[in-house]
Amino acid sequence: MFLSRKHRSNAWLLVTVALKWGVVVVWTREETPHHDTRLPQSDSLCEKLQYMSEPTMCDASKTETLLTGMYTRNVHNQDQNIKLNTAKKIPKVYIYSLPTRFNKDIETCVNYDAQPYLCLHLQNGGLGKFIYREGEMGVFYTNQFSLEVIIHNQLLQSRYRTLNPEEADIFYIPAYLGVYFFCRWSTTIEQLQNEMFDIIDAMPYFRQGKPHISTLAKIEREQAASDHPLLQNEKCRDVTYLVIEKEAYAWYRKFLGIENQRVIVVPYPSYVHLYNTKTASQSISSPGLESRQLMIFVAASDRRTNEFRNIIMDQMPHKVVDTTYEKFVEQVQAQGKDTPTQVILTTTECRPGHENITIGWMQKSVFCLQPPGDSPTRKSFYDSIQSGCIPVIFRFADQNVEYPFQRVLNYTEFIVTIDSERIERHEQIRDILEEIPKDEVHRLHQNVLKVARMLQYSVIESGDQPRSYRDALDMIMEEVQDIYNI
Template sequence: MSQFIMAGTSLLILFIIFVHALFYRATVLATPSCDGRRIHIRKLPRKFNTDILFKCSTVDPFSPNTCIHLRNSGLGPRTCNRSRSWYRTDHRFLEPFFHRRLLDYPCLVSDPSLADAVYLPYYAGLDALKFLHALEDDHEHYNRSVDHGKDLFDHLVRHQSEIWGRRDGHDHFLVMSRPAWDFSQSPGEYMWGTSFLEIPEFFNVSALTLESRSPAYQEHAVPYPTSFHPQNLFRLNRWISRARISSRPNLMLFAGSGGGVNAAPNIRQSIRNECTDRGDLCEIVDCSKEKCEHNPMKYIKPMLNSKFCLHPSSDTSTRRGVFDGIIAGCVPVFFENSTALSQYGWHLDEEDYKNFSVFIPKEDVVFGGLTLAKVLANIPLKKIAKMRERVLELVPRILYRRHGATVELTNIKDAFDLAIDGVLKKIKKRLGSI
């Protein structure tokens, strides 16, 4: 059954690509507002995108139900049959969803010579899984992660080479729905990750990743997709109103995994210990046995009931929970700048963090004995209310609205729109410096 569902999704994407191709040029040439914003979608063989979706049942051996998250063009299945805004979204499928949204972009051009930027519809994060999870008997992929991306580059320079050669790839961009560190393995080192971003031929390409390195020349971080994808302004405003009036009896919440009793001293362990001792002030949503992102109701309701959401880093600095908490109007508490402050400059203003978040150095908690409840309980209620209001003002900027949204909602820029604006500016700046 999953193969039929996924096949329908892939064919639908291909059909939409064909229909849009018929109207690219006429639409754009009649739209002066597209000056400096024209994008060409590079035609790639199916092995770089839809064929990967057709293999969804085997792409990740550790997630046997991967195919269901392809529903609704990558948003995943609805949380319930009546839901029109909430989905069981897996962030790994941001790539096909971004592709689907770009097909509705008003400034597409079929002629690459007219384009200010060229989008590569390559599902790099999904394709990387065959290298990341390859077993020893898989001789084609095991310890071959250095080859990730070489087929793509070979195609770009052999087919319509003038598109690549015009600006040596400086005007190309793609989406990679994993942290940049997963594509930063040094060639010859067989550790976690692939070497896609370390291939010199791709140094000119801009990559939209879920977490960027520092300094980030190639990539720029975009928000993790949450489970909330409204299709009209009414549903967006209704949800924000609900989050605004929520009573929030809990002082703080931690939703995540890690930090067990046998772990070495770390911020997650400190948070769990304090929350366990102060259950009257702190709630834990344990995600160690189930991916919470696949069951948003498990954590959204507790977030609505909490004043502050605690966001410690884990294997990587960033976490999807930051954006889930913002959607719920839960004031974020950060313990490292790299969790958000140094990442999402197109969507969250660095100068604005003090207005909607709290920063507590993790060293003060882990080794200094600082009590989180004491710090947060001392913040005046009026200040908390003001911070929460600012958090709610950020909601439209960090959510990905559903494709096919009403005109009323499309007039408000969401995470996708801001990512496109950002990458166009990045490419323009790069072209101006060469």
């Protein structure tokens, strides 16, 4: 159940991380106010936010750079310019060869052909059914719970893999035990997990305390619940799990007995996966603000999951189902009406149709709202980033929501955060977003384009071709290196 929370005033004092390619930031805690500069009032969206103009980027001292194998941190103030360099080697990952009942058989069990109601399309290495391609961007019917299959296949084809366990820095356990929840075989998760650890224990590396990682398809708390107590096994404490969401309530993690469980929060698998382009820049190619005619967009089901979400949904005056942006504009104009600038696209789970058009809508939008549903985070957050649409999240005082790679990525540089109390007071989201100066909107949009590659799982092509950018797998490996000091 979603709980109501009070305002939290903590924000972040930025500390720029200057690295070899592109842009990224880290930060330290500080009290800082939210945006409070209002724009002049106008009836025209372009006049209000002046998106048709293309202002220059902000002060170079605030320009962030993307990660490479070398970390360089720059701290800028009037009197100092400190650089800390730490070289990182490419870690070697050994993938255990487990019997197929721990992975491939589970994939077959939950795949769309076996259980269509789950809409788990797992072909193409877990990316799902191919839909269309625009330049380097591939759009696939990717399910949010496909992470175990994706990571396994990505590592199999990666530069990180070694077939020699003696030279491995990291050991990967390719068990699809999170998505096993949907199989309902007679074998319990406890039995299957014990069998898995017995196999791993037959080799010396787990007992030797070597770094071991694995992946969980569903959010953390659902992997420790009574109906799927995967994380209740004490041996899990010696494994670092890649998860799409870490439980946001510290008290509940303690209640579940997993307060000491190591996890790395990684991106939800989105619809978008990039093809390898050796000449690609760190910034993705995406429509500019002048081409984005919608100010506010939401892609969400029509389930009224909680009161807070309901308030947000009720502020969206135009609801669309299974219609492209272009068709919608045509219909509105045929009625002699102005094109709306706030739209919600109904994306009923497992109902076909919206997977073909969601990214197109986001590419026409400036801000993409991310209201919480059954849990604080959403797959749509990552769809919006890959579409160049600035995510808008909502902050609750009693939650500690962790986002991927926030050790090195400062999310305040490319998302908008609105305190929940403002929405609970029924302030209009449009009014809040119109407070943001045009230069800041442009800066946020540019930074979204710069971080997008690091928050997606690239298309697996023939062999492991060299890339000119970091993607989510590279970021994950650097997080593992940091945890284990590799």
